[in-house]
Amino acid sequence: MTTDAERRGWTQNPEAVKQDILAVALEEFAANGLSGTRVDAIASRTRTSKRMIYYYFKDKLGLYTQALEAAYLKVREGEASLDLDHLPPQEALARLVAFTFDHHRKNPDFIRMVMIENIHNAENLAESQVIRDMNVAAIEKLSDICRRGQEAGVFRDGLDPVALHWQISAVSFFNMSNRPSFSAIFGGDLFEEAGQEAIRQQTVDSILAIVCAKGAQPRD
Amino acid sequence: MTTDAERRGWTQNPEAVKQDILAVALEEFAANGLSGTRVDAIASRTRTSKRMIYYYFKDKLGLYTQALEAAYLKVREGEASLDLDHLPPQEALARLVAFTFDHHRKNPDFIRMVMIENIHNAENLAESQVIRDMNVAAIEKLSDICRRGQEAGVFRDGLDPVALHWQISAVSFFNMSNRPSFSAIFGGDLFEEAGQEAIRQQTVDSILAIVCAKGAQPRD
DNA sequence: GCCGAAATGTACTAACTGGATCATTTCGTT
DNA sequence: AACGAAATGATCCAGTTAGTACATTTCGGC
Secondary structure (H helix, E strand, C coil): CHHHHHCCCCCCCCHHHHHHHHHHHHHHHHHHCCCCCCHCCCCCHHHCCCHHHHHHCCHHHHHHHHHHHHHHHHHHHHHHHHCCCCCCHHHHHHHHHCCCCCHHHHHHHHHHHHHHHHCCHCCCCCHCCCHHHHHHCCHHHHHHHHHHHCCCCCCCCCCCHHHHHHHHHHHHHHHHHHHHHHHHCCCCHHHHHHHHHHHHHHHHHHHHHHHECCCCCCCC | CCCCCHHCCCCCCCCHHHHHHHHEEEHHHHHCCCCCHHHHHHHHHHHHCHHHHHHHHHHHHHHHHHHCCCHHHHHHHHHHCCCCCCCCHHHHHHHHHHHHHHHCHHHHHHHHHHHHHHCCCHHHHHHHHHHHHHHHCCCHHHHHHHHHHCCCCEECCCHHHHHHHHHHHHHHHHHHCCCHHHHHHCCHHHHHHHHHHHHHHHHHHHHHHHEEEECCCCCC
């Protein structure tokens, strides 16, 4: 099927142009970093021109910021599907950890954007109210599980959901972010499928271990 | 005291010049990334000139590579002081984890260099035999503890020292690398002194939990 | 004290790169 | 169908930056 754009020179289509640019920009920034990315490189991979980048996104940093938001948005959308309310607390937590681990694996561009943003001290991320809101919401699932676990007496008191989230994120994130250096040094075994399953299980176990009340049953 | 260099124009001092350049380069690369760093910026902070950078390090990438090696060297030197052989396995492991956690905190430049290197898929790191050797040696302490723990019957069988090291590194590294984004989103409480002690303890606990043999005493 | 290689300083350049300018086309509204 | 705002294309430019050419100084060995 030939679109209008192909038949004639071009058609006005602001939204599609914006999305086209944004998608390419995300890939380029994720691949090359902020200063490493060339605006011309983005433009040339686009169906439109550099002119439009500046028209819609003001400047390189504006484009980068929106690409960052797009990355967060995409990843948080993928999390929404997870429903754990019907599971007992231990099982729910185990699922959440395993899911988080896998979810990070499936979103390398997101990981790289966050890495890059951290290199820049999260200065752009800090400006984005959108991103803060998304993430604070993301921790509610975990808080909920903690509360249920404590009410059921299977989790210990004094749990800090943020600290738990911190640890879950740490391993899930590091697994992707430092894969190149880690496997360059220690070999790639851990990043084969079998290795990944092992460290995912190890992660689940270690998280469950620190939340479980003394004397409570280990699950399974 | 006035040195010869100050009295007259300058003195030949290859080694000092090299080290001067390298120290500044490490700071600049750690702060700004590979493509974000300006060779002129390094040169101007040096007691010497850009000319010497190219004289001793060939090009920007050569300088970067050596700065990376210097960062690794410095951090691995700091680890050598740790002696755990006289401690019982559980205690030794707890100490190693806590030490690793703190050691990462004390070396932000190293963290940032590794982050940057991972952005570049560890391509330069992979080339460096020096770095690989250093790191493989670093895991021996851990292997040793595992072996002792298993012989004493307090650690479970089938431990993988590399997987353990992976998890210890993950939290210790993430604690520094993602601090900007994490605290932008969730606030900085975890990175105050009290918060850091809490998550360090949480890390120690979670590692001990996954190595301990079923039914073995929790330490303390 | 002199000679040559190593070390250093100064000035320059060619290429790159973010961004701007100018001109043109589309298309909803009237 | 004409008008004006929005959207797009084609070029250009000024500042930056990695890297170099050329000249000079130091200093150990003889």
